[in-house]
Amino acid sequence: MSLLGNPKFEEFKAKGHLPSPKGVALQVVRLTQQEEVSSQQIAHVIKADPALSGRLIKAANALMVYNTRPVVAVSDAVTVLGINMVRQLALGFSLVADSREGYCKRFDYTGFWAQSLLTAIAAQHLIRHKGIGSGEEIFILGLLGQVGRLALATIYPEDYAELLAKASEDDSVDIAAREQSKFGFDHCQLTQAMLADWGMPRSFQDVALLHEHPEEAHFAEGSRDWKLLNVMHIASELAAVCMAPTQRRRKMVPHLMLMAARWGVETEMLIELGDGVIRGWAEWGRLLEIRGVEFPPFSELLRATQLLPGTMDVPAMTSGTAQFFKLRILLVDDDRTILLLLKTMLSNAGHEVETARNGVEALAMVEKITPQLIISDWMMPEMDGIAFCRKLRENPAWRSIYVFIVTAQESVDRLVEAFEAGVDDYLTKPINSKVLGARLRAGQRVVQLQEELAFDRQQLREFAEELATSNHRLQQLALTDVLTGLPNRRYAIDRMDQEWALSKRVQRPLSCxxxxxxxxxxxxxxxxxxVGDEALKHVVHALRSSSRKQDVICRLGGEEFLVICPDTSLEQAWQQAERLRQQVEALKLNTAGKQIQMTVSIGVSSNADTEILSPDMLMQQADRRLYAAKSAGRNRTVSD
Ligand SMILES: Nc1nc2c(ncn2[C@@H]2O[C@H](COP(=O)(O)OP(=O)(O)OP(=O)(O)O)[C@@H](O)[C@H]2O)c(=O)[nH]1
Structure with missing residues (x-):
């Protein structure tokens, strides 16, 4: 509920307890509230206060970006700034001048104005950086956005000193919450009422009320009020970081970096902004006579702090109604804060996330983890997002990885370039958690379908492989003798044909x-x-050990074998056959206390014989000689 109109607030006003403009500033405020007032009349009143005149001229020169001619006269300053701005600035400057000190012992009056001025300068820089305004209006909101704190120190000097003392001992309770319980209202509400009372725009009042906890505001995302609120939040955080002692600053920096990153202000840019703010502070501090407060460059302030996961409060991504599908995601960005912000958001949503700082690092990471989805920044040192995507798509194995590019601009030509490089989708900065969640779900669907397809393909491949193996096994079986494991007659005949053809081609002898x-x-x-079977196996063993590697031993049937001897003359085959025959003769097989004597008869033939014109004839010749060996009394080799 607004405090404006509340009897308490009216009482503070009536008793003159609230900080308010005095002297010339008060006259300016009153004058500007009249309907018919000219710039000349206002300038005339202002001139009576040389300090205010100087400050307004400076403000006109510093705040108006489009004004090229320097402003040197009060009347020009009034024209350039406009009556509203003059009123607001006169009010702000008068408050700074008249409230440099007070009775509240724990309230740091100089520190308060220093922080307010820093907020004003930072807000002005941010607005200009984001291209959402020229910055002159927000300056006064920054300067007076926490004036309720000064008012509390003025109204309740002792109680407020006590409250501040307690708050400095234990920072687990928010100051605003302490104020609520002690006074029934807090400095944000008081600020809002004071701004309303001074005739500041409605949106300023709302932003002042909510900027310490922007997540509680219900402004439409992207609306002007929403932008103002974020600017004020980041600006006041930046100012607080500058003012905080080192120990406390360590805790505050991660929040500032993340807020800025979420809003599309990357760390490098934040440092640049911060440095600009501190430079601006030097001039403005002098002009408003806020003395004794100095800062090192902003980059140095940040150097001592480290951004760590877990110290962040990141927006949750909505999961939607789709079933969750865990993704392996690679994030590529040169900005550590953005990386950490996205990594936390995506990990909190249940995904597995890795990071890389540029395209080169990203390619190495892709090699290592084969991500299913990549979110890459566009502008990066060494290899930018587009070059990275082109390189990625060169590898057929990486063509199905779903790639998002993150861009600050949404120009059609740039997007066409991105899609041509192989990007699947894009995200614009600042990254909105809802949009990221929704786009990610679309990516998830594609990845899931691709994986299912790949799974089906893999199954088909495995099935085909199994089929091929069992076919091969069946084929082997069809060509193999079960008892001895040797190739059978069918195989022997085919193989003989092949060896015959080969021997003719290379003109080398073939025997069998x-x-x-x-x-x-x-x-x-x-x-x-x-026992007969065992005896057969022993003969096979002898056959194997007496043959060379390239010889092919087959069982033609019963107790009959064919040995194909490639690249072997008749003479060599005969010697080999003799070796075999003697080996079998020497076999000692004992069974049931008796020794079994075994012998073999062998017929040898060779295609060196000009009468042998086919593989069939070669085998028939060997067969005839085998019978000749049998007839001649067995246990012998016949080769002619
Ligand atoms: N144990 C066993 N015997 C087999 C197998 N295949 C064929 N035989 C036997 O081998 C014997 C072959 O006998 P025959 O063709 O008369 O010849 P042989 O007794 O070896 O006499 P010759 O060849 O004239 O020296 C038959 O008794 C077949 O039953 C087998 O796989 N295992």
Missing amino acids: MMVDIDRFKSINDTFGHK
């Missing part, structure tokens, strides 16, 4: 041997089939 176990039937008959 037909091997048959002698009187195998009697082994089976004497010892049983099982």
Whole structure:
């Protein structure tokens, strides 16, 4: 509820307890409230106060950005500033001049005005930086935006001193909350009522009431009041950071940096602004005779402080109605504060977040973590966001990563350039948490669909691989003899054809041997089939150990084997066959206390023989010689 019209407020006014303009300033305020008043009349009154005249001339020169000709006369200053501004400035300057000291022992009067003046200068710089006004109006709001504190020190010097003493011992309770419980109202409400009483615009009154806790205001985002509120909040935080002792400053800087970052003022820009404010302070402080307060450059003030995660209070992103889908996100920005702000927002929303400071670092990070989504700033040193995106898209494996570019401007040409470089979507600064949440959900949907598609493809690939493996296994089975694991007759015939063709092509000899176990039937008959099987395996072992690597051993059936010997002459094949025959003869197989004697007969043939014209003929020749060996009494090799 507004204090204006409240009996208490009326009483303060009536008793003259509230800080108010006096002398020439009071005359100016009264005069400007009349309907018919000329600039000349106002200038005439102002001239009676040389200090006020000087300050108004300075204000006209400092505040009016579009005025190229320097203002030297009071009447020009009144014309340039306009009657409203003159009234407000006269009021502000008179309050500064008349309230340099007071009775409240704990209230730092000089510090109060120093901080107010810093707020005014900072607000003016911010407004100009964001291009949302020329800054002259906001100056007075900055200067008087906390005048309620001065008023409380004036109305209740002792009680307020006590309250300030308690607050300095324990800063867990907000000063405004302490004021509420002690006086029934706080300095923000009092400021609002005083500004209203002085005829300041309605929006100034509202901003003064709410700027310490902008999150409680319900101004439409992007509206003029919303902008003013944010400017005032950041300006007063910046002023408070300048005024605070080092220890306290450490706690305050992260909040200031984050507020500024959220509002699109990156750290570098904030430092530049802060330095400008401190330079402005030197001039204005002299003009308003606020002495004994000095500051080092703003960059030095910030150097001692460190921005840490967890010290921030960041806006939550709305999750919408869509089902949550956790993303692996890479943030790329050269501004640490923006990185930290976004990282906290996205991590709080449940995503996995990594960061990089420029395009080069980002590419290395992509290699390492393969993010699903990237949010990259446009302007960065070394490699900017567009160059980074182009480079990223060169790699086929990274083409499906969803990329957002963050830009300060929304010019059509720039956006076209971004989309051509492979960007999927864009975000504009300042980043709004609701917009980020909504855009992210659109990105999430695309990433999710892509992942599902990739999953289906992978499954198909695996299925095809399994099918190929089992086909191969079946094929192997069809070509393999189960008992010995050797290739079977079908394979032997195909392979013989291949080796024949190869030997003709490279003009190297090809030989083969037909091997048959002698009187195998009697082994089976004497010892049983099982022992017969074992005996077969022993012969296979002997076959393997007497053959070379390139030889192909196949079981043609029963106890008959074919050994294909590529690049082997008849003579060499005969020697090999003999080695095998002797090895089998030397085998010692014992079963049921009896020794089994085994021998083989072998027929050898070679394609060096000009009468052999096909692989079939080569095998038939070996077969004929095998029978010749059998007929000749077995356990022998025949090669002619
Ligand atoms: N244990 C066992 N016996 C087999 C297998 N395949 C064929 N045989 C047997 O091998 C024997 C081959 O006998 P035959 O063709 O008469 O020849 P042989 O007794 O070896 O006499 P010759 O070849 O004339 O020296 C048959 O008794 C078949 O049953 C097998 O996989 N395991």
